[in-house]
Amino acid sequence: MSVSFEEVGPRDETALLRERVDRLRSSLEWAREAIPAPIRDELHAAVDRCDERLELGIDWTVVALAGGTGSGKSTLFNAVVGVEFAVSGVARPTTSHVSAAVWGHDRADALLDWLGVSVDSRLRRDDTPLAEDPTLTGLILLDLPDHDSVNPHNREVVDRILPRVDLLVWVVDPQKYADNAIHEGYLREASATGQPSLVVLNHVDRLSTEDAWDVARDLQRLLAEDGMHSVPVMPVSARTGQGVDVLRAELEGAVQARSVAADAVAADLVDAGRTLERALARDADPELPDVAELVGSLAKAAGVDARAEAAAAVVAGRAASVPRQEPMRLEVVDRERLDWVDAASEGLPVQWRVVIDEAITPAEELTVLVDRALAAVVWPVADHAPLFRRRVRAAAIQKEMLRLGREAVREAVEPAVVRPTDLIHQAYRNLDELTVIARAAAPERPEAGADEAEGSAAGAGAAEPEGIGGQTDGSAAAPEPDQPALPADIWEPVTRPEDGGPAR
Ligand SMILES: Nc1nc2c(ncn2[C@@H]2O[C@H](COP(=O)(O)OP(=O)(O)OP(=O)(O)O)[C@@H](O)[C@H]2O)c(=O)[nH]1
Numbered sequence: 113m114s115v116s117f118e119e120v121g122p123r124d125e126t127a128l129l130r131e132r133v134d135r136l137r138s139s140l141e142w143a144r145e146a147i148p149a150p151i152r153d154e155l156h157a158a159v160d161r162c163d164e165r166l167e168l169g170i171d172w173t174v175v176a177l178a179g180g181t182g183s184g185k186s187t188l189f190n191a192v193v194g195v196e197f198a199v200s201g202v203a204r205p206t207t208s209h210v211s212a213a214v215w216g217h218d219r220a221d222a223l224l225d226w227l228g229v230s231v232d233s234r235l236r237r238d239d240t241p242l243a244e245d246p247t248l249t250g251l252i253l254l255d256l257p258d259h260d261s262v263n264p265h266n267r268e269v270v271d272r273i274l275p276r277v278d279l280l281v282w283v284v285d286p287q288k289y290a291d292n293a294i295h296e297g298y299l300r301e302a303s304a305t306g307q308p309s310l311v312v313l314n315h316v317d318r319l320s321t322e323d324a325w326d327v328a329r330d331l332q333r334l335l336a337e338d339g340m341h342s343v344p345v346m347p348v349s350a351r352t353g354q355g356v357d358v359l360r361a362e363l364e365g366a367v368q369a370r371s372v373a374a375d376a377v378a379a380d381l382v383d384a385g386r387t388l389e390r391a392l393a394r395d396a397d398p399e400l401p402d403v404a405e406l407v408g409s410l411a412k413a414a415g416v417d418a419r420a421e422a423a424a425a426v427v428a429g430r431a432a433s434v435p436r437q438e439p440m441r442l443e444v445v446d447r448e449r450l451d452w453v454d455a456a457s458e459g460l461p462v463q464w465r466v467v468i469d470e471a472i473t474p475a476e477e478l479t480v481l482v483d484r485a486l487a488a489v490v491w492p493v494a495d496h497a498p499l500f501r502r503r504v505r506a507a508a509i510q511k512e513m514l515r516l517g518r519e520a521v522r523e524a525v526e527p528a529v530v531r532p533t534d535l536i537h538q539a540y541r542n543l544d545e546l547t548v549i550a551r552a553a554a555p556e557r558p559e560a561g562a563d564e565a566e567g568s569a570a571g572a573g574a575a576e577p578e579g580i581g582g583q584t585d586g587s588a589a590a591p592e593p594d595q596p597a598l599p600a601d602i603w604e605p606v607t608r609p610e611d612g613g614p615a616r
């Protein structure tokens with residue numbers, strides 16, 4: 113049995129999440145007024161949290177060795193790392209500050225600062241050959257102080273760090289395993305919140321194979337009694353190195369898995385999506401209204417069509433001159449503008465209409481812009497044409513004047529109306545994308561217990577241990593369909609009292 117993690121693809125998740133968070137932030141800026149203040153505050157808080165986590169780097173896998181004093185955390189840390197770095201000892205408690213081994217190209221300084229690991233307690237690639245193991249790249253292994261310390265500071269450190277780790281490795285001593293240590297909050301809390309955890313039964317070199325089996329089985333039973341069916345027990349001797357390779361294999365598995373930080377950011381975005389559902393219309397897909405129609409209407413209202421026609425008449429000899437450019441009428445611009453706002457906010461919640469209305473240039477200003485743009489046009493001169501060319505020339509000048517006039521109007525309208533509308537629509541779509549993600553995430557939520565049981569079964573062969581003293585018999589009885597899932601014994605199932613005897 114192996115701890116089950118959700119597998120993810122290549123580690124480009126930071127980029128993807130960063131992009132989504134950035135989009136959420138900028139969309140919130142754009143759509144400020146469209147989102148009710150309490151919802152907006154919630155979303156801003158989510159963005160800040162995500163920023164903080166992304167800043168620390170979410171691609172690290174943080175594994176903590178925790179447990180009672182003298183259980184062998186520091187010795188195990190050194191055994192995994194292959195270097196005597198963490199101080200182990202006989203004086204209790206020995207460790208009062210956290211040591212970290214970092215496998216990776218990056219120094220993870222921000223994350224280690226955040227975790228409170230002092231600079232001289234960081235062991236890195238530059239310092240030792242430990243990072244040469246590419247299967248562990250991305251791992252940060254922490255040696256914690258004892259949780260049950262006489263020193264209250266130690267407990268504070270453990271309390272602060274444990275919720276932030278991706279895998280909790282709880283180290284127990286065979287002589288103390290049955291005391292209240294494993295019944296205490298940490299493991300149960302981890303189990304309840306879905307935080308992957310495993311129990312290392314250390315010091316097995318001090319037991320006979322038979323006793324070690326008994327102890328491990330009993331430990332597994334105690335965990336199961338406490339509802340921790342999916343927490344595997346791993347027999348190890350940090351002193352002789354027995355079982356350490358199995359632990360390393362688990363650490364490799366953890367490195368391949370999604371990190372707590374990545375999960376937290378993704379979950380924050382899903383929550384943001386759910387929050388946003390209250391501010392967005394379901395399945396609305398805002399469309400940009402017809403720009404050519406707006407431009408055509410404004411140009412016509414500014415007399416472009418009439419002047420083009422008049423120019424054609426002059427060329428054709430039917431008129432003497434082209435009338436002067438008349439100033440735009442405000443009420444026409446106002447009407448066209450409102451039609452645009454209506455079309456652009458169709459299907460959206462009413463606040464979005466207000467936001468679009470406010471984002472685009474007001475009618476008075478738009479009137480001036482259109483007038484100014486048309487006044488700057490260099491119009492072709494309309495002269496009488498020779499008789500046989502009149503029709504062609506008249507059509508050409510009319511077409512050219514319409515083109516020039518509409519182009520000028522379009523240039524005025526593009527930044528004043530079209531672009532702001534488009535940005536608000538994009539903001540809406542970005543926010544709506546989060547609601548879609550949230551909806552998609554909802555059915556995937558596992559029913560409590562179901563997945564864990566599956567995970568245990570699937571992982572059963574993943575970390576087939578050597579067994580204590582070479583014992584490898586791992587045959588497991590299949591659980592009865594209506595019975596609770598077997599505890600996640602890494603090397604054999606636990607005999608439960610209700611089975612009325614050994615399970616195999
Ligand atoms: N025989 C045996 N002794 C061990 C094993 N692991 C640790 N020890 C010894 O147990 C003692 C305590 O080990 P540490 O690694 O300091 O224990 P710790 O959990 O870090 O203790 P604190 O830092 O006080 O919380 C040391 O003397 C170790 O040599 C083991 O697997 N077998």
Ligand SMILES: [Mg+2]
Pocket residue numbers: 185186187199200206207255256257
């Ligand atoms: Mg220690």
